[in-house]
Amino acid sequence: MSDTPREIDALIEMMAKLPGLGPRSARRAVLHLIRKRGQLLMPLAQAMRAVADTARECLNCGNVATSDICPICTSEKRANGELCVVEEVADLWAMERSGHFKGRYHVLGGTLSALDAIGPEDLRIPKLISRIDSEGVTEVILALNATIDGQTTAHYISDQLQGRVSVTSLAQGVPVGGELDYLDDGTISAALRARKAF
Numbered sequence: 260m261s262d263t264p265r266e267i268d269a270l271i272e273m274m275a276k277l278p279g280l281g282p283r284s285a286r287r288a289v290l291h292l293i294r295k296r297g298q299l300l301m302p303l304a305q306a307m308r309a310v311a312d313t314a315r316e317c318l319n320c321g322n323v324a325t326s327d328i329c330p331i332c333t334s335e336k337r338a339n340g341e342l343c344v345v346e347e348v349a350d351l352w353a354m355e356r357s358g359h360f361k362g363r364y365h366v367l368g369g370t371l372s373a374l375d376a377i378g379p380e381d382l383r384i385p386k387l388i389s390r391i392d393s394e395g396v397t398e399v400i401l402a403l404n405a406t407i408d409g410q411t412t413a414h415y416i417s418d419q420l421q422g423r424v425s426v427t428s429l430a431q432g433v434p435v436g437g438e439l440d441y442l443d444d445g446t447i448s449a450a451l452r453a454r455k456a457f
Contacts, residue, residue, distance in 0.1 A: 267293075319390070321366030321383055323348050337363045340397035344387065344416065346370055346404055350439040354402060357447035362400075365390060370408035371415055384416065391424055401428040401457055404438045417457045427454040 263271075267289060274285035292300040316322070317329035324330070331337055341362030345351050351364045367382045379385065390396065399420055403409040417426045429450040439447065 320364050321348070321368060321386075322351055322364060331363055337361065338394070340395060341400060342387075342390065342394070342396045342398070343400045343402050345402050345439065346409065346412075347440075350402065350404070353439045353442065353447060354451075357444040357451065359448040359451050360400075362398075363394070367403075367412065370403065370406070370412040372408050379415065382412075384419070387416070388419060391420065396424055398425045398427060400451070400454055401426065402439065402451075403428075406438075413457065426457045428457045429454055 271282070271285045271289050274280055274288055275282045277285070280288065292303065313325040314323055315325070315327070317324045317332060318327050319332040320329060322329040322331060339362050341360070342365055343351075343354060343360055343362055344365045344367060345354065346367050346369060348366055351366055354360050354364070365383065365387050367384065367387070369377060369382055371377055371379065371382065387399075391399070399416070401413045401416060403413045413428060420426050442450075
């Protein structure tokens with residue numbers, strides 16, 4: 260039985276559920292936060308409360324926003340006919356970090372997976388298809404992870420959009436099995452510039 264106060268144990272348990280943190284890392288992080296209570300813990304708690312109260316999914320693209328429609332979707336400068344399809348919000352953020360893409364995005368919320376019984380209706384694929392017509396999209400860029408499920412999803416989307424719109428995919432620089440969130444900005448920029456017909 261731990262002699263640690265119950266509230267601190269509960270915080271350690273919650274932190275240990277975060278990606279990249281195990282129980283020991285979570286313990287070290289919590290101890291650091293407690294030592295820096297005024298500088299880190301209190302502002303972190305306030306920031307987490309603000310995000311918990313305001314964060315939501317963009318109804319149009321699936322990005323994380325603080326309003327029903329995110330700033331990328333409402334920006335007229337982004338209405339250039341290019342729509343970049345990504346698996347998750349982290350991938351969208353990785354693309355934005357590169358600073359190269361100036362169009363709009365569509366977050367699928369995952370990939371097709373027969374093993375996990377995830378079909379097109381479980382993702383935001385029907386919404387993607389409806390956006391093609393309503394937003395005057397001229398090119399769909401498939402920026403899906405170079406995994407088996409990512410490529411299966413890319414092929415499915417390409418088949419659905421055949422003859423309706425130009426479909427391209429990221430090219431050089433994205434390794435097979437690689438995930439966008441882990442790539443550096445230069446690699447993403449190079450892959451986006453060298454995209455090819457899918």
